[in-house]
Amino acid sequence: MKEGIEILLVEDSASDAEMTIKALKKNNLANKLLHLKDGSAALDFIFAEGTYAGRNVEDKPRVILLDLKMPKVNGIEVLERIRMDARTRTIPVVMLTSSKEDPDILRCYELGANSYVIKPVEFDEFQKAISNLGLFWMIVNQTLH
DSSP states (O other): OOOSSOOEOOOSSSHHHHHHHHHHHHHTTTEEEEEEEEEHHHHHHHTTGGGGSSSOSOOSHHHHHHHSSSSSOOOOHHHHHHHHHHTTSSSSEEEEEOOHHHHHHHHHHTTTTTTEEEOOOHHHHHHHHHHHHHHHHIISSSSOO
């Protein structure tokens, strides 16, 4: 199991995950990335439960890129759990989704999302958006850990 995860990517679409990872690799930002396919696995990782029970919960990712619409546990539920726990509430969470629905956007910000990014449909735009996200959250933004 990888320790020292910097980017936690929670995305059920294999093609969106592949494009995201490719864009981050282009900027050498994917060395410590973990991709999980649903919200349930994300919660297990974040809170060191289930498959990740031996993991140190204090070893937090620098940023979580979180899809909204996923099977098992959706992104809003994951965000809600993260923000309710004192150990994880300061982890930056970027909602990365195709939903342009105002209620989704509002709910995510109400729950404390740091950013809400709508996935561009066009590949070059998608890659540019992910590169910019990665550079900001990994290089520019200052964190506590």
